[in-house]
Amino acid sequence: MNNIPWLSYNDLSSNLKTCLLYLSVFPEDYVIDRDTLVRRWIAEGFISEEHGQCRQEVAENYFYKLINKSLVQPVYIDYDGKASTRRVHDMMLDIIISKSSQDNFIIVVDGEGGQTCLPNHHGFIRLLSIQYIDRKLANVLACLDLSHVRSLTATSSNCIKHLPCLVKFEALRVLDFKDCEGFDDYDMRNMDKLFNLKYLSYRCTVISKLPSGIVMLGGLETLDLRDTCVQELPCGI
Structure with missing residues (x-):
């Protein structure tokens, strides 16, 4: 297993780890819509209000943090320069599938x-x-x-x-x-x-x-x- 993505995973907060592991519900090369994922994270109960931000804002911040850490790959960029869809890197997908299975997640x-x-x-x-x-x-x-x-x-x-x-x-x-x-x-x-x-x-x-x-x-x-x-x-x- 390549150590670089594994170290990137270990560097995440517990909430971000949960949100990243959740992506293993989607098949390989599946294009994930930002708004869909944000709503699903919230519905699952993974997101709480933080620092005066509502759950929607917190979840969107998590989405972009995972992109900025190169754990997921942006697929389509909106007119405002923000990613609206993404997919998981193959190497990272192997890691999160393994970890999700190991943790019975x-x-x-x-x-x-x-x-x-x-x-x-x-x-x-x-x-x-x-x-x-x-x-x-x-x-x-x-x-x-x-x-x-x-x-x-x-x-x-x-x-x-x-x-x-x-x-x-x-x-x-x-x-x-x-x-x-x-x-x-x-x-x-x-x-x-x-x-x-x-x-x-x-x-x-x-x-x-x-x-x-x-x-x-x-x-x-x-x-x-x-x-x-x-x-x-x-x-x-």
């Missing part, structure tokens, strides 16, 4: 890479990233206790039909379906049971009608419907 399911079983973990699963899943892995996942999962990120376009039903994820704070397909094959009827949900994204999907249970999510802070087929919101939102 995030469980990544990626059957496309030859994975036939879930990574070893101790204690509860709290952050879950589904990058590819087939029926065999889905059966393994369905047998686990998912009631403590706080974050579910599905980045594989065809994984929806293999996901366990929503009622198993009763502690979810973040649910991200960006780029997923096949919502007709997935039961969304228990959306109203996700009382802790703060962030919900259907961005870049073909979903046309939202589950009615969304109106019961009183704590929801972000509902991302960009680039979807949704024309109207359920009554009550």
Whole structure:
């Protein structure tokens, strides 16, 4: 392991380490939108007010600190000279995936890479990233206790039909379906049971009608419907 990025990681504050490790929920070469990441960090409970700054300002500062330390790479620069998207350097991604797994911070399911079983973990699963899943892995996942999962990120376009039903994820704070397909094959009827949900994204999907249970999510802070087929919101939102 190259010592330079490892030393850079060790030099971070505990809050910045958590925010950096969180990036392992995204696949290799995934372009991460700044505003999306900031909202997700806040929804996860990683960000607190600091020195008179609100959580939004603190999270944005964390975003730019990681760029300034060359731990992540800016991809697109806005007109104001600030990065609006980024990706993780390959070498740093290897480090944070290893560290996340070691600390049981995030469980990544990626059957496309030859994975036939879930990574070893101790204690509860709290952050879950589904990058590819087939029926065999889905059966393994369905047998686990998912009631403590706080974050579910599905980045594989065809994984929806293999996901366990929503009622198993009763502690979810973040649910991200960006780029997923096949919502007709997935039961969304228990959306109203996700009382802790703060962030919900259907961005870049073909979903046309939202589950009615969304109106019961009183704590929801972000509902991302960009680039979807949704024309109207359920009554009550």
